[in-house]
Structures are given as structure tokens and as C-alpha cells.
Amino acid sequence: MSVSDVIIGPHGGPRGGGPARKDPKDLVQLESHPVSLRRIGALFRPYGGRLAVVVALIVAASAIGLATPFLTRRLIDEAIPHQDVPLLLWLVGGMLAVTVIGSVLGVFQTWLSTTVGQSVMHRLRTQVFTHLQRQSLDFFTRTRGGEVQSRLTHDIGAMQSVVTTAATSIASNVTTAVGTAVAMAALSWRLSLLSLVVLPPAIWLTRKVALMRRAVTARRQRALADLHGQVEESLSVSGVLLGKTMGAGPALSQRFDRGSADLLDLEVRAELAGRWRMATMSVVFAAIPALIYLAAGLPATSGGMTIGTLVAFTALQAALFRPLMGVLNVGVQVTSSLALFSRVFEYLDLPVEIADPADPVDLDPSTVAGTVRLDGVGLTYPGGERPALADVDLVVPAGSSLALVGATGSGKSTLASLVARLHDPTTGAVSIDGVDLRDLRLETVAGIVGIVSQETYLVHATVRENLRYARPDATDAEIERAARTAQVHDLIVSLPQGYDTVVGARGHRFSGGEKQRIAIARTLLRDPRVLVLDEATSALDTRTERSVQAALDVVSRGRTTITIAHRLSTVRDADLIAVLDGGRVVEVGDHATLAGAGGRYADLLAAALREPADADRSGPGRAAQLVA
Template identity: 40%
Template sequence: MGGNGFKGGRGGFLTEEEKQNSPKITAPLLKRMFSYLVPYWKQLIVSVLAIIISSVFGVFPTILTGRIIDEGLLQQDLPVLIRLIGLSFGVLIISNLISVVESYVNVWMAENITYDMRNKMYSHLQRMSHRFFTTSKQGDIITRMTSDIGGVQSVLTGTWTNILQNFATLTVALVTMYTKSPLLATIGIVVVPLFILPTKRVGKRRWEITLESRKHNDDINQILNETLSVSGQLLSKLFVTENYEFDRYQEANKQMIRLNIKESMAGKWFRVVINIFTSIGPMLIYLVGGILIIEYGNTDLTIGDITVMVALLGRMYGPVNSLLNIQVDVIRSMALFDRIFEYFDLPVEIDNDPEALKPETFTGELVFDAVSFHYDPEQPILNNVNFELKPGSSVAIVGPSGAGKSTIINLIPRLYDVTGGRVLLDGVDIRKLDLAYLRQHIGVVTQDTYLFNGTIKENLLYAKPDATQSEIEKACREANIHAFISGLPKGYDTVVGNRGMKLSGGEKQRLSIARIILRKPGLIIFDEATSSLDSISEHAIQEAIEPILAKSTSLIIAHRLSTILSADEILVLEKGKVVERGDHETLVKKGGIYTMLYETQMRHA
């Protein structure tokens, strides 16, 4: 019985963090939780009925044991004995079959609910602004999508089912015991706390030891990660600290062994105590039952009844202990849903206007009209920026790091919204344009090219899924990358690796340009496309960009000025303001910031 009573690990206890972060159980929270069950109310009814029937039928073989003893064995009636054993076996089979049905319904219901939640979460996260993904921990986002929603399935198939099963089993057992003998039933129940109290106390102690043990285990893992890595080993050799690191590891290992022994022995003594206490109840029932039959000749109580009482008492230990820990299970379940709802309730910062426009034509005329932007009002990023990009022309933006160049890029496809002024496309405020329409007509070649871990062709098709092989090759020729791809053993079916790690920076950048050419957007933005490349790669990128600039409406953010010499207009940005503007020749002669940037780069060229 001891094994059923004690829940090892963290089962029966809340950590301090869980206690501090426990959500308030409110009617709106409960209503919202159960709203996910509403579409599956038929399956829920079947599940509840199956659990109750299975629990009732599960107790029947124990009840029939009394009749088997009294009517079959003691009366020496073989036909009755066979009939009762057959009935008991039949009930057991039915009980297990119903359990299978109940398990299937619960799993089906849980899988479909988590399917709905995952889809809703993924859809909601896709609508989150760029700010959300730059400020949130990626691990936390993935945890909400996987572990947290996966935990809901455990709640539905585990916590919810166990609570109902335990209630049903306990109720049937109690009713049956009191029906047979109120006195013996009361004696059996009085003993239950003797079993529960040491379970809770020793369980809590083991949990405390486990927490401490985990901490030391984390320390050991940290030491191993730091000292057995390539860099850690090199450092310890160069500074001759091998003995120091060994002593540190040995001490941590010693503490770990001490705690493991402590935890193991706590469990051993615990089981000794539990075995003693779980024997007291049955002994008392045997004693009192024996006195009633032997001393007082109680004909209403039989040996079979006493046997059934003892068996039912044993079946009660597990459910009682489990229900005493119901608060822990409920709080953890609530916390799980609370974390998921927290993400569901995140506001969508960048959303479509209810009457979003989808103009018939797109020319790519871009106007920044007194645009300002900030994350913190005390620290403005852009301040009253004005410029105009005519269809078919090119504008370049240069300036020192932190001037606000990338912010301008982020505002055009509405990764962020302006905090002042307007951004106009073809004379329409982009906040009034349909988001999908807006972004479909803008192509951005980013500084850090992102490629999926697939083939070159698959990465190119991301821009245009229905593109033909000839269209793909044409785009790659224009991006000055076709010859390289053709020279690979698998050509366009070459796998690029995670984030394109099998390709060089220049090759990835040219693939990014090919991807944009394939998409044929009305406005192309180059965000420092050559800033981190060597001179050879830079030259190849320039050869790919120049024809695009000549025939497209384009905006170029540049760190290397050599890439923007042919731009129709150059804006010099400093501290969020346009401080100089003009073509290359005009700005060089001004003797301002642009001149300084140009001369500095020429000296280091």
C-alpha cells in the first residue's frame, strides 16, 4: 500500500516559486478553461460516465470476494463458487473494457483540444509585432507552444481523470463499507490519517532533499560544461588550474553522494513506517470484527464481509492521499492555463485597419512625412524625418551606427508603427493598407540573410511557390549566383544547412537577392547588404545590385559607400535626423559628415 500512498518527486508539493506565482482561481478563469471543452461536450459526457461506471465495476470484484468466501468456500458449494468467480471475472473484463473506451475518449478529446490551442497560439504569435520577438526570450515562446500546451493534455488525460476516478472509487468503497458495517467502516476511516500524515511529512522532506540534490546536480553540470569544453580545457591548461578544478568537482560530487544517500534512506524508513500504519487498519477490522462474531455472535457480519472491508480499506488509501494533494494538482493546472492565456491575451500591436485598402496598382512611390519614432519617449530614435522616393529612382541612407537607419527600414513594411508623422505609399498612409498587400509589394534584402535548412531551390521557392525552374535560374543569373549553383554536385538541390551555414556570406546574400528578384516586388530595400562581406564578395553583390537599381524603385541602407555612388539621392542620418542630402558629388564637396565617412573609407580601402 505504501507505493500507492506516496508520490515521489515533486508530485505532492509546490515549490516556493509556484506558491508565489499561483494564479487566483476565479470564475472567469474557470469559465475560460472549460470553454475549450464546450465543443467536445458529447465526448466529455461519455468520458464522465465511463469513469464512473469503470470505477463502480472496478470495486465489484472486491465485493464479490465476500460472497465467494461465505457462499462458495464456507458453504462448500462448488456451483455457486464457480458462478461467483465467473461473475467476478466478467465484471473485471467489462471494467477494463470500459477503461479502454474512457482512455480513448479522453486522449481523443485532449489531442483535439491541444490541436485547437496550438493552432490558435501559432496564429496569434504570427500576428505579434517585430517588437515582441526582439524583446521576448525565444525559449519562452517555444515553451508556451510546446511544453505548456502539451501540459494541458496531461491535465485532461491525467489530473482530471484521476480526480474523478478517485472520487468515484472512494464513494463506492465508503458506501459499500457503511452498508456492511458502520462500526467497522468508521474504525477503518479513523486509521486513514495515521497513514496520510507520515506520507505528507516524509514526502515533503524527500522533496526538500530532491530540490537540494538538483541544485548540486546543476552545479556539477556547470563545472563539467565549463571545464570539459574545448575553450574551458584550453583555459585551465594555460592557467594551470587542473588541480583547482578537480578539487571543485570532487567537493560537488561528494555533496551529491551525501544527498543521494540521505534521500534513499529517507525513503527506506518511510516505507517501514507506512507498512506498519497500513497494517493497523486491517488488524483493527479483523480484531473488532472477530470480537463481534466470536464474543457477541453477530450473525449479520460474516467472514466474507470482514474480508471485503479489509480489501476496500486498502483500495481507499491511494484515492484519499491523491485527493489530499488535489490542491497542488489544481494550482499547477491553473498555472499552466494562466501562462497560455497570458500569451493569448497579448495585444496585437500591428493589425489591419477594419477597412484596409488593396489598391489595384502599385508604383512604389514612398514618402516619409515628418516621421518620428521611439521605443521610449525619453530616447527618440527618429525625429521629423522627411524624404521622397519616386518610382524608378533610388535613395540611399548613410550615417554612423545608431543613427536610425534600420528603424526606417522597419517602418516601411510596418514591423513597427510610427509614433509621429506618416509613411505614405502611392499617396496612402501605410496604416490604411492591407498588411499582406503592403508586404507582398516590398522586398527586403537584409544584412543577416536567413535561409531554412533545406535545398537552394526550396529557399528560393519561399518567395514564389509556383515559380518554374527557368524563372528560378533567370533570377539567379541576375543575382550573379547561377554559375556557382550550377557548379555544385547537386545544383539547385544542394542542402544549405541550418541558417545556410554551408554557404559563405556572399553566396547567401546573392541567394537572398535572387529570392527578391523572383518575387518581383514594386519596392526593393537593401539593408546594408555588403557590410559584413570581403571585397571579392562585395564586388559580386554590387554587380548583382546595380542592374536592379537601374530598373527598380529602391531604397539602400549602406555602411560601405562604394555601394551607393550611383544612387539618385543620398540622405545622411545622424541621431535620428536627416542632416545632409544630395548626390555623391555634391555631398563629397560639402565637407560634412558624408565627406568624413567617404574619406575614412577611402583611406582604409
């Protein structure tokens, strides 16, 4: 056995000589979200037969491996000194057979355990992804995106190591340690007693050095993570754009230089700590056999020991160190493994705030007329001090348009999100054609209500794939028809690969107006009867805004449309205008009625008229914001 056999362990961490210290983060995680062993066992229950075979293979491989020292003893004590060729051939053949059988059993055991582990992880990964898809927007608002990705990929990936490496390693270490100890006692009880004296201090010294190395390695990993974070933030498309526009290049370079210099120092210290660890291991592995040879050579302790027995015992002694250290680290492995399951189960245990009803109403989106009604609707966000909406009563007849206006924070976007059931009202009800949205499947609501928002998101794929995101079964003809309606077909076909052109990260290949029209086409593929336009043109310049608004005007025909808009002409053309203030509807009517009423809407119009005459030339301007 080489020193490296003791150094590398499951999770990419130490085994054998590794530090048996529980990570405080693991303990905190288990305290906040305890894990039931029965629940973990339920994941593997369908594979109970295969796991039993894995355990049997581990025990068999460990037991067969213990035959080698006894074959070696007979080889040295009998076959070679007496030139017994038949016995020599049998013993050498037996040694080869033990190696071949152990290797074959090891390969089969690895295949079987990996298959079981990957199957369990596949099911668990899919369950977590599906469950997170059902979470409300509030969850993703308060949770870092990196945290979600880490649990879905890193934690579940690490659990694979737990299943296929850590679990089998524990079983193998326990079996090997027990079997080796019995075999050592059978070979020489005197040398076994000596081992009981020598091994504890050797293990203590090895673990002490390993703990020192772990501390340095942990600091190195944190420094490396910080450096990776700087690279990710500074060299992404958005990061480079921010750095160039802010003139932050020199400062970022200096910061990176400092981080790289810190990493350099830690890398050197980690390498030296690793070298000290290997040196300590080398001393241990040299000292133990030397003491055994000394004991075997002294008349008082040899007891007539043969050379074969000495060689066989020394081989077993060296083989005992690794599994024994592994057994001592079982507590750490179990704790870290349970912490991984805890982190994943914590996400699976998240309540689904917006879920399909137990007995849904069967409503065909193609037959929906599109009458939207809000009856006494109120919404208070979790932890909110005051309602975001209160006592909202509105009716939007099928095929008509409603414009929502008001100051920032008045509740316009919140109201629109209720119509798409991105949130459920705390009080009251939102219905379409008389059916409460909470009585419909989420898939049905998505087929009835389409949203085009200010923040357009395009995935890093082709234009065609982005459009099919809304309807995977859409034909090319349907995709082109939607693009023509959104007035973006001519732009797409002018691209190098047409509809098969990759849009780039977050759609950076396109301008804001082009992305908006692609988003409109994507929404159209679902042919929603109710269309929610959440400030879809507020971030665009005046010329681009007009072209996108022209596309929206075409799209809105024949549909029930709820618009949060900043263009005065759009507000004027709406069949109904609702003015919100502090989460309440303070005025309702058409443009002419509200303009002449002298209320809040009239104040907004007056404020817009006081804007400079060049507001339209410089962009939406404050006038636009005042009526949004």
C-alpha cells in the first residue's frame, strides 16, 4: 500500500489519515432541519436486493483478500525452502486468483452501487427540480439563484459520492478492519499485542498533521472561491459592460491581483502542509514494520516466529492502517452525508403556496371568452406590514382593455400578477368567465393568460427554441405566423441563420425592442384570451417603443387586455382606466370621464403636461413615469 492510498478519500477529501472533525455547518444544518434515517432508507427501498448484493460483494472481496498473507507465509516457509514446485505453483496461482477474483468483484460492486446511486439521485434530482418549479415567485425573490443551483447540482452530486463511495467505503473499512485484526491474531498474538501499543500514537500523529493541513486547505478553498467569484462577476457580459462604463478596469485588476497573491501564499503553504503530511505518513509506515522486525528478532518476543509469518504479518499490519482510520472517521462521514440529505430534503419540504386544486374545474382555454373579475381582492405579502392591495373591485368584459395607472408602488404590477395567478389573493377572488383562478389547474391558467413584461428573458438557444419555449409542439408555420403578428419575422429571417440563430446570453444579440417583439411572438404561440402587458415598453426609446406598441396593438385585438403602460395615447385608448393609489383603486372610468372629474387621474395628466416639450425626443421621460 502506498501513502496515496491513505490520503485520498470520498468527497475528494481525506480518507485513512484524514481529519475526523465534523463541519460546524453540517451540525447547524442538521439542527435546523433534522433528517430521518427512515426517510433516507425509503429512497433506497426499491433497490434493497441490489444493495444486499453490494454488501455481500464487499464482504466477499474483503474476506478473499485476507487469504493472500496466509498464502505468502506458506510460500516463504514451505514452497521456496523445500523447492516444492507443485505447492509453489498452487500458491502462486492462488495469489493470482485472489487478485483476479477481488478485482472482478470490485468492478461488479462498483457498477452495481453506482447504478443504484445514480438511479436514486436521478429520481431525487427530478423531484427537487419539479418541486421548485411549483414554488411561488416569493421564494425565488428571497432566495439566491446560486443557492438553488448549488443544492440542485452540487449537493445532489455530492450525495452520489455518499451512496457509491462513502457508504461502500464504510462497509468495506469495517469488514476489512475486523477481518485483518482476526487474521493478525491468528498469525501471531504477540505481534498483535505490540500493534495495540504502536498503532494509537501513530494514528494520533497522522491525524494531528492532517488537521493542520485541513485548516490551510480550507483557507485556500475560500480564497479560490473568492477568485472564481471575481472572474464570474467581472468577465460576464454584464460585468464587462459595467466595468467599461464605470471605468472600473484598473480597480478590478488590482483587486484580482491581491486575491491571486493571497492564493499564491496559501497554495505554497497547502503544498508544504501536504508534504509534511506525506513525510509523517512515511515515517509511520517505516517505523511500524521496523518495530515489528525488532520484536521478531528478540528472543524474548519472537516465540519461534518464522520468516513467512513475519512477512505476512507485516503485510497485514500495513493493510490495517487505512481501514482503521476509515472506521474512526465514520462519524464525520455520516454527519456530512446526513447534512447533504438535509439540505436537499429542506427544499423538498417547502410548502407549495400556489398549487393545483384537489378538484379542478375542467375549462378548455380555447372556449374562454375572457371576462376578468376581481371581487374584494386584497393581498399582503409574507412579512409585509401593510397590504399591497386592498378591496379591489374591477370587471373587465371579454375583448375589452383595462389600463392601470398610478405612482410607483401603487400596486399595479401586483394586481396584474394576480390575474396570471403568480400570487393568490389574501382576501377576495380573481375569476375568469366566472371561474375562480384557484379552481383551475396552473397549466389551464397559463393557457388562458399571457404576460409580456418589461424584463424580457431569452434563454441561450436559437430563436426558434426560444419561441417554442411557450409551446414545444408548435410547428414552424405557427412559429412564423406568431413572429409576423409580432412584427419580428423580417428581422429574424435577416439574421445569418434565420430562426436557427443563437440569441446569445440573455438575448444580448438583440436590442431591447427586438427582444420585446420576440417575447410577444412567444406569448402569442399560446394564443391567450387574456393578455397582461406589464410596462412592456417602458424601458425603450421613443422610436422603438412605437414599433413595439404597434405590434402590441395588433396582438391585443379580440383579446381581453390589461395594460400597465406609460404612454398617454395607450391610456387614452383603453376602454377602462383604473387609477391605483396605495394599493387601492381610487378612480375608474374612461379617459374623457376621468380627465373631466378633476381627481387623481386629472392630476397625473396635468403633471405630464408640465413636462418639457423635448421629453418625447429624449425618451419616455418623467411624464411617462407620472402616468405609469
